[in-house]
Amino acid sequence: MMKNPILKQILASVLCIICGFIVGILVMILITVVNKDLSVSNLFDGIKYLFLGPFSSPNAATVKRNLGNMIFYITPLIMTGLSVAIAFKTGLFNIGAPGQFLMGTLGSLMIALHINCADNRGLGILVWLLAIVVGVICGAAWGAIPGIFKAFFDINEVVVCIMTNWIAANIVTWVFSNQTSLINIPEGKSAYLIKTGGLGTYTPTFGLDKILPGSYIDGGIIIVIIIAIIFFIVMSKTKFGFELKACGANKHAAKYAGMNEKKNIVLSMVIAGGLAAVGGSLYYLNAGIELQYGSIYANLPEYGFNGIPAALLANCDPVGVIFSASFLRYISASGSRLQLAGYNAYIASVISSVIIYFAGFSRLFLMLLSKKRKKEEAKVVTAIEVPPVVEEKTEEAPEEENKEETA
Amino acid sequence: MENLILILQKTIIYAIPLLIVALGGVFAERSGVINLALEGEMIFGAFMGAIFVYLLQKGGVWLDKPQLTFICALAVGAGSGALYSLLLSFSAVKLKSDQTISGTALNMLAPTIVNTFGLVFFLQEKINMPYTFTGYAIINSNLPGFLRILFDKAYLSTFVVILVFALLSIWLYKSKVGTHLRACGEHPQAADSVGINVAKMRYLGTTISGALAGLGGYAYIATVANGTAEATIGGMGFLALAIMIFGNWNPIGIVIGALMFGFLKCIGAVSSSVPFLANIGLPPYFYNIVPYVVVLVVLVLFRKKSGCPKAEGIPYEKGQR
Incomplete structure (x- = not known):
């Protein structure tokens, strides 16, 4: 499934973005707890604004x-x-x-x-x-x-x-x-x-x-x-x-x-x-x-x-x-909408900086993904090599299948 | 004469934060980690120091001892800078991240922390410390001549920084651990082969770096910025980085660079009040530009073999050649 390096790069980026949003939402929860004026409904509104950004106006x-x-x-x-x-x-x-x-x-x-x-x-x-x-x-x-x-x-x-x-x-x-x-x-x-x-x-x-x-x-x-x-x-x-x-x-x-x-x-x-x-x-x-x-x-x-x-x-x-x-500007636009829910606009910057922080070791994510794959391939290859004569074409097929399963 | 002493006093005050933060940069880079996050660490350390002063003041503790508060706030700034830098060393050493990216992220994160928490707890994006906490420690206008440069209208941070700078510089070059630390920035494989723990040394270097940046950050806001901690520190962190490169990754070079830059900067600041300079009639922007141009010219004239640590920015992989 993850043969394509560009696809892997995108997957790593998506992981970074998810981490960023998790931290951002945690900060919002923290602020909701500290600030007495904010309630759970504010939090849900805030999360809505965060994701919908400029589209969140009726x-x-x-x-x-x-x-x-x-x-x-x-x-x-x-x-x-x-x-x-x-x-x-x-x-x-x-x-x-x-x-x-x-x-x-x-x-x-x-x-x-x-x-x-x-x-x-x-x-x-x-x-x-x-x-x-x-x-x-x-x-x-x-x-x-x-x-x-x-x-x-x-x-x-x-x-x-x-x-x-x-x-x-x-x-x-x-x-x-x-x-x-x-x-x-x-x-x-x-x-x-x-x-x-x-x-x-x-x-x-x-x-x-x-x-x-x-x-x-x-x-x-x-x-x-x-x-x-x-x-x-x-x-x-x-x-x-x-x-x-x-x-x-x-x-x-x-x-x-x-x-x-x-x-x-x-x-x-x-x-x-x-x-x-x-x-x-x-x-x-x-x-x-x-x-x-x-x-x-x-x-x-x-x-x-x-x-x-x-x-x-x-x-x-x-x-x-x-x-x-x-993407970075979208997050900023969300930030200015967040004020409508009672949160400050800087939460958007928290999210983008956390995303960049994780992007710093996105190569590690990539490496982990590749290493896992190599190990699996190695296993598959040794398993296939047990019968001495195997045509090259058939060797490809089970490998593909195995990858699909693990993915 | 009076003007010259005034300028030199200001030079010292301006150069002190630059000096210590640039030394912080040296510690990180000599251990092999590029610390682009100096600016962020300064902002964070300064903000935490200011919060500490605010809390003390609110609790009514040490109200009559502003200088004791000052010293403790410097320590708090250093401690929080060190903690903040762990984010960098963790990703750089443990996760082998791209250190430029991690540093950039930390520079983005620190202002947002200040803004977010400032708004939540203080309802504004900055903290203003009362004047009593940022006043001069020593005023001796009777001292003869040049003694007044250091001992009149001086802040305690000046002496703390000079002491810390001297001790740490000697330690970096003369002690066993300091030598090990520098080895990790030059050739980590060789260092590892003689039993030096590269990861530990890099954590140490980056943490000291963060502590010095935090210390310098608080020293800056308490002296140069008149006690206002906010989400920006006027590019001082990047300037310190530049002074570090200017000083060829070497404490003596940094002293020369920081003093020279501070002196030129202060001439600009007083240009309108000194009759000799005011008569020339150049706008303040001209004097603002001078220090930066001089740094470039000096770099070209006195260029030498770069003292840049050879392994900086490269994550250490065991067994790699």
Whole structure:
């Protein structure tokens, strides 16, 4: 039954998820016991909200809005997740995604907010495209820094990433606090930028806003899924992807095989930077999202760091990241619904962190599954080998049967 | 002169948590476990220390002895950091997990614990400790010159950390157990072959690491963060990790790194009040960036052979070569 390694991987992930939910529900039971205002009916409501997430509202319009927002929030998470995943495949730990995300935001908003295309949406889309490209260039350049430090000076990428994160955060606040024309004074807000919605340079929605009205949803999710699939193909089917993975698996062997491992390290970080930057660009180019630049220098964006669990949960598989990011955001959406039952939203984060914790030794689950199988196979084989002459075809059959039984 | 002493006093206060948490990182990584969870351990230790202070205050115990409370809260922070790190060592040593993933999970878990329990028991996501518990231990404004850097407007945590740092650093390099611990990070197979229990050493290293991170976490919130324990610690754990790498996994390097970083950071903090710097008219963001840029430049200029423990992050399998 469990011959397929992908199937086994999925089974291990499901086990992690079940463990996470068990812990989350235990915490909810604990809170119900401690807090006198909560009763058993609250607990059942809470569990319902936890599993149904954005679908748990009886009102169809609310469901659509919640669902649309959830999908919109998945978009940047997939990108930062991809960023971490691609770097990880090359053996680099990209903890610098927050900085790259911010540099992408900076580059894109500097273009999209400075050019007013409110009257001409066609031109607006061109400006939007330019904004994305500039954002990607900024992020890629930012990602190149740890790559160059690693490749040419042999300096650990983690320390460079942490430093560049904070440099980027300060640059963003610094630059925008001097761009007085971009600050949203008309709406009486300080330290907020204007939105792209009024300028016509927002992300095209491809009609998705008609399907899920009232939410932030835009075409970003489609773009992001296409990018993820492209990187899946690049990493698994092309020579370039193979070289990156070879560098990650064994740097010295890759060098010995004639690959330019320095070039690959820099390229991998450039790509990672560009991917994280797309996340920042798409997030803030949405028609309804405004950037609060005033506090960025003190707080790195959570999307950057959350890319790490999204990538790790997906075992750094680009297509897997789509699912892991969606799942993590689904849990968060459930968390905000939990408040309706009297619980705090952080229970959702408890669940996702426990899931990641178990994901750390999902390989152990896999190993246990395989070991058990090997032992059984060994038994079957010795049992079959007792009669001396057995044709190969018949040998396969009982083995299969036996596996079915044990499964 | 007065300004310089002020900056140096602040430098010490800022560098102290960084110093001890980075040493915590060294203990884990020298034993062969990547401790990415320093940030989480700091948050958890700080929160537990703050709860301890809150409970003492509520029970009316030691109200007139804030410094005794401070020392005990540091110990509570260290103890809870050590307990929390067992989650990491258990998965890393016993279950042979991917240590990056486990560390990330613990970094995610600590803030949610603070938020959840803060909301359930204190109805807010943070604990504010009263000022009396976070005040200076020693004020000696009459001391001559540079003695004031350490002994005027000083916190007890400064002396505790300096003492612990020195003792543990010597122990790591000069004692038998310390040498065994380092061997497990370099070549666990060789260590095992001469009868060292690799798993035990890795548990020890990670637990000390967690204790130091918890201690540093409480020292940070009680001094730099003015007594507020919340779900974030301003990236100090990751910064300590960076300082550890900057210091080449070596206590002396860490001292240099933490002091240098703290000094540059504090120049930024006082830039608006020092006339000489205020006249240049650069925004605070410039001074914020300086320490990070300097770290990068120093890394390039003084790069040497990496002191990174060779077996870090690799689960030890008996019989594997």
